[in-house]
Amino acid sequence: MGRMTYIDAARQTLAEEMRRDPTVWAVGEDLGRGGVFTQYKGLVEEFGPDRISDAPISEAAILGAAVGAAMMGTRPVVEMRFSDFALCAVDELVNQAAKARYMFGGQSRVPMVVREPIGMWRSSAAQHSQSLEAWYAHIPGLVVVTPATPADLRVLLAGAIRCDDPVVFMEHKDLWALEGEVPDGPVGGDPIAELGRARIARAGTDLTVVSWSAAVHGAMAAAETLGKEGISAEVVDLRTIWPWDREAVLASVRRTGRLLVVHEAVAAGGFGAEIAATVAETLHGDLRAPVRRLGAPRIPISYAPPLEDRVRVTPEAIATAARGMVGQPEAANG
Amino acid sequence: MGRMTYIDAARQTLAEEMRRDPTVWAVGEDLGRGGVFTQYKGLVEEFGPDRISDAPISEAAILGAAVGAAMMGTRPVVEMRFSDFALCAVDELVNQAAKARYMFGGQSRVPMVVREPIGMWRSSAAQHSQSLEAWYAHIPGLVVVTPATPADLRVLLAGAIRCDDPVVFMEHKDLWALEGEVPDGPVGGDPIAELGRARIARAGTDLTVVSWSAAVHGAMAAAETLGKEGISAEVVDLRTIWPWDREAVLASVRRTGRLLVVHEAVAAGGFGAEIAATVAETLHGDLRAPVRRLGAPRIPISYAPPLEDRVRVTPEAIATAARGMVGQPEAANG
């Protein structure tokens, strides 16, 4: 075990995958200078401008070209810079990349990774802060990855690059500097098998908190606080929301009898609804409290901190919701 | 009361709104010849090519121009032809139209209607059959309308056009020929107030079936069958999924104790999850059976009928699900 930041994990893993597979290449705006978050720093020096390629400000072409290049036997990793800008290339992702394998009756594969940094950091306002992972989970043909830690970014990026289908890989902009434990040496085992496998970030017995991406850290902080109060929260980090680890979530809720889903995205129509609905459908009789979700209100994200903070799901809000659930008598009307 | 088809309701309502408000205009490909489904037939003759305007095959410009035209005091109705093609203009809809009023601190309004015909009819395959209403319900700033009947298309289109915010208006391609009762005379009352108001399509006592758009008719057919078997199903047609009529749904489920959500869209991450999760959160203790959802499997839509039919939610499937729920003992583990 060594320590590594989220961004170093991103850099190192891409480099390793490019070394092991010459068909892997990356393309996006400003990659030759390291990319907008420096997550490609130093790579052009090793792999040259053909494999770490700059791009014009042409999101539709970046994504559309990746579809063609993937169909022709290469593995493009495309950088969308901010997930918000990927909205300039939705036809290419949803109508083309996601459907090509199926529409053509299995004649083609479209192995590509679409990197879409998501989420709020500070004062980036409505067009640079969105978390739309729920959209892509709703689209047949797409895999959706949302790593919360350096170790997970590492194994899941390797799995995404080796996967034969299009993967929307959503790094969180607020996590780049996060440090964490990472296994030494190259990614081992079968990283593709990690797509769809949740991680029990913290074991607990009183309620299950399901989360992903940056929100996992808020859930962990809340669990810490709750622990001091004698409330034992289990935190499940989904790691990927499609596929999502239904079995792990159901197994945990069977034990705890309570589900709280926490995500940064807008709650209305967020992927938390899918998890809460699935648990309510499947474990209704086992629930000791109604399922609950925490997410952002349905408002655009503001620039001014006091307004921006109104959409943040804080550890305090998570802890408060958890207390309410645990205090709540069985089968009460929430 | 007179009878009218869904498509006549579309034509007549747009014409009436254009007569009452000279700032209303429509733009899209082929509108001068009546539009791809003839829903604009005859309008250019009355209103001329400036107000019933053709457009180049430029979805991004059609939608982006509407944003500018709406900010400048007109009320554009833009025709996207198939909701699938609207994926070529997502930045314009989601980053621009939906956020402009908010980002600019209320300095502007963006009164526009984006018509996006949705859904399956027959053998239109993966790029001409999608139902992505859940996407837009997840986006702050957008209103999402999904009429199931000629009468609702009529009043809701009037409301959408008079609304001061961007509205995604999703007609269902399979309903154009549907005939139904429509109140005589121009749309009365306050049609804007109808946005967010559900309709009890059929009263019942044993379970609540919530649906919208074409799926409502499948739900009604199932309710008919169930009725013959002595199972009384209440069918709630949401009519708009944002805002959605939470109070009406909760009131109905409080009475019936059972919720089944039915929609044509992919079940995973569909808007049914939002409704099921909300009911499970709010009425857990009142439920006599676990909430349930029916939607499409998470696969692209095929061309060949036998494959295409595998994604259809049939009246039979709805009735079977309902029987299971009603037969199911309280608090059983589904």
Place this chain on the structure above:
Amino acid sequence: MTARTAESPGAPPNFDRQRLLDQYRMMCRIRAFEEAAVGAISDKLVLGAIHPSIGQEAVAVGVCGTLDRADILLSTHRGHGHTMAKGADPVAMMCELFGRAGGCCSGKGGSMHIADFEVGMLGANGVVGANITIAAGAAHAIKLKGEDRVVACLFGDGAINRGPFLEGLNWAQVFGLNVLFVCEDNVFSSTTRTSTMTAGPGAAARAEAIGIPAVEVDGNDVLAVEAATKELLADVRRGQPRFLVAKTYRLTGHTGVDPAPYRPAEEVQEAWTRDPIARARAMLETAGYEAGDLAAIAAAAQREMRAAYDTARAAPWPDSDLAYADVQDVGDPRMVAF
């Protein structure tokens, strides 16, 4: 800045008679395929929309028939002719249109997603202009792998008003990719006369403003289209994108069921006098072929496609469980919970 116009050789003294005969045969087969497919609509055998290429066969044959088998083709919603000219089997194509087992996309795609990767045909597309960036990407992979194959990307006159046209052409030129862009100008975009919604001098000028040399050719003259294509492909194989505008005319409606009343009758009549098949036949007669033999070729094409129709009609429906195949490798598409 005006695009060079490749002169129409008509029947050049020294042209290859046998080659033209083969092209004539292929054009007859495409025409017969389209006619059989349109007929199958009223017979309720083709259930989805189809977009016939009747009148545009010389573009399909002159461009796609000039490609090597290893070369790549990206096509449009009006792609039957392109696909056949690239070497696809019309029986598998007809089965696809009928949604039957044996269809080249297993019945999942239909007309608008017809494809045959075996012959380098990487798909029609239901989204106008979407194939342009995909074609650039296919050529990008070819460059990265150091191959000398080329990619031909065909699209209609209406597609030049979509953003991906600009982005895809700029991409191909910036990266120096082996792409031949072909604008098949059939005057219409659905029910719209494209010129009414297209500003400026047109497709060729737009390509040249992005640095891609463009040539305009009579798209109803198969020899002219082939000659222009051959000349441009020489540059394309060296990493220099090129642009071809083939001027033709859509002799039928937009779809198989569109009577196209928005077209003046005289215009349509005049266009029929430029029918590419009739013109090839005339050249071949001048070159000494018997009218009877040429008519026999057309008749044989009709019989072949009638047989394809019968085979497709007799073919079984695909197993509906195929609906769950080839979605993606990970995850379960079924609604496990309910």
Place this chain on the structure above:
Amino acid sequence: MTARTAESPGAPPNFDRQRLLDQYRMMCRIRAFEEAAVGAISDKLVLGAIHPSIGQEAVAVGVCGTLDRADILLSTHRGHGHTMAKGADPVAMMCELFGRAGGCCSGKGGSMHIADFEVGMLGANGVVGANITIAAGAAHAIKLKGEDRVVACLFGDGAINRGPFLEGLNWAQVFGLNVLFVCEDNVFSSTTRTSTMTAGPGAAARAEAIGIPAVEVDGNDVLAVEAATKELLADVRRGQPRFLVAKTYRLTGHTGVDPAPYRPAEEVQEAWTRDPIARARAMLETAGYEAGDLAAIAAAAQREMRAAYDTARAAPWPDSDLAYADVQDVGDPRMVAF
């Protein structure tokens, strides 16, 4: 096809001294605003990204300062200068950058969404090129309402590689709209030298290929920019879209914190010799103004923006309940359920 180059009048014998003095003052104020804003980053007062327009003031003043108040402006992420030149209040702008009460967007937008509808400034945009189709639409409404206002749409050299550039220009020309498109060519797109990712002769050629006459001008010569703008606006007001390419240089980094090491030092030094403010000052001295008076104008601008900085810093935070205002008229954005 090459765009006409509007000759740089330098200081034409008969130019309006007072007018140039006002333009010089506005350029000094924009420069001072940008410097104050950049300074506020290290002071932790500006929290979001800002894109300074230092070196590009002559484009803002020459174009936006030439518009009538009733005219409309659509700008970019690098829009502070455009916004001030159109008449917005720098104090309200600074408050917006600081995210404070009194900001022109109530603190909801920040630098990348700065707007002042009062003066016809319909917004900067965080999405490159997105303002082009919006500008066409604003002009579309003007046409439908029979007004004679014009819309000026400014965008960078990198934006010409985005699809909306093609779609928006084609739209404006097809419908005959009052739009002046201005490509502010500052050589870079973020860290990328734009020319390395842009194929062909460039922005002007692309506009003319869509039928829109284009003029190239020295974007560091405020008089030349103003003259070209005035000339083009005469046509634009008659429903003829026009295109202006203003050649300038981004003297700072892409954002307020970008040291821009990817630019050769000599290139930057040379660019500073063409500083538009120094050039205007030189012209004014030649025209008889005292160097001291001109320095005083610059100093006053510094003081004004320092005061704006102090006002913004002293301003309270906006009431956080504003977060729920102006979302939309129908529906409840709160999470009623939980």
